[in-house]
Amino acid sequence: MTTAPPPTQDPRARVVADLGGTTLRLGRVTGGVLDPGSVRRVPTEGIGRHPGLSPRLLQEKVVTQLADELDAYLRSPHGVGADAVGVSFAGPMTKDGTVLAGPTLWGSAAAPLPVGALLERRLPLPVFVANDITAAAWRYAATEPEPYCLVTISSGIGHKVFRHGEILVDDAGHGGEIGHWRVDASEDAVPCECGGRGHLGAIASGRGVLLATRRAATADPEGFAASALAGPAGRRPGGITNEAIAAALRAEDPFATAVLNDCLLPLAQAVNCVFTAIGVRRYLFIGGFARAVGPRFVRLLGDHLTRLGCFGLSEQETRDMLALGADDDDHSLIGVARMVDHALPLPAGAGR
Template identity: 55%
Template structure:
């Protein structure tokens, strides 16, 4: 599998070395020559920062540590520039902690936001909210950790996990703090050089003035309605507007009867256990996602959809069933119900997609560099 220009490894200068991602640089692209070493890999999402070691020989990740991201979820009043500094500092700290202060072999970062061909983080609505200035994250981290650093979009990284097993074009969708997607077709992700594309979470599916507010500052985006955060807000609103229905629900029993006590784990548990109140609220949000998938299918004919992300996987098979049900109800032109059911699957039941994916990406790049 190849990476299109917008998601190729950015040419990040290595102190005393050559660019980490320049296809025309000298052998090994500035990487240390130890063929048996592990990579330090990170996955920076809207709520959680994951750090681990990726072993290319075993194609596995281990020593995984999870901490809350020092972004807007923890510091909602901080301006974008301050949040950007916090996140950069946190990533550098986690790398140093993971390697006990030693210089890592190489670092791969899967990041929740569009990445340009030049390696800039163009936006990170779930991490620091409004757009702010582009952040040269790879360059900043390389200067801090003293090793080559590669930064790619988190779903592009995740694709390296799934591309090995998906034999036809597919759309990878994450339903977590936000919503994102990437379409992989003909061996590459469909993006332009400025990183546009793969952001279904920012499709306006509700144009009304009072529509839900997205983390990016706009209203009515799919991510504001159907993400884990969007579902949580919708369920809390439903509990306030239908107190009797909420009081009679399993969800209420899980939250001591208090709407402010509702959280995503309780929502996932209630849906898995068949709670009608919670399931119907979730169904309303899934309808919007089904509309988006229907548009992708009818416009470019992709017939495989892999759904991952912390919220969707926490709900599990019931989430897939609800999504398929809405796709069948709305219709996928030319497909019957069995075909629709067969085109949607859940991702692996863990949260290591970005870690494994960016590790595989690094291993692939080092393997290619070693043959030059």
């Protein structure tokens, strides 16, 4: 278990990075507050941009990019006065900062990657590395008094359960990867970037919904032509984007809604399973795709969940379990800075 103490009032500045499957974000956090003007975003040099490269070469690209961007940031005005670096990483990892897998970054199986040690050798400051959803926990730990499950819906799907001040993962990195729960056992199930098939993240993530929408548009050209997706896509299924899907969903487009509903059923089943197994009654959804769709994402998911039924709960109690997180993409940046604050002792004369 990883204990998540409450955030501190440490006044020191931290340079932080959040490496996701789509975007690498860097910023400066002081006293637990992210300076919005300090945030830099660049596309991640992973499988999404280089689908033909081997996992090993993608690992090299990703780590080199991360180290180069952090080094340049530390040399910029935003790096002045910072005395530590915090990095949140999209993938399961051990307590010592070794990444065990990176499906949304380099795809299928590759050798464990000691990201923490590699960055320590490249950068002039102490480096703290954490799983991205573990880091996001530290943002919400002070504002969520009851046990809760944080779920990210972005390039992939990940989750962490927080109960009585502890993150329910072990030191070897097991736990918190519900996106790799197999929900479709058929031989021709949708492939996951990890190399498996039929995983929740391959179906209900932003990338999964995009693939499902393009397939539906190809299979039903008349329905696609009548939808709000056709114009922005140039009437080509291959021209559909996640941004257009989210806009169509916010406008309650029937075609896009039908596709998302198919994708959300296994996610609702996953929430039902967690609730039934351990009784957590609070589910916060973050991540680029869930945020782009907005409140309708939670409403449609709640429709599925109430049809499934949560044992012992009324329909309203079931819907009340679901909520969106903060309306930004800064969860892991803020959270990993608080992790660093807690790990480093304050200088003499400073107070928490």
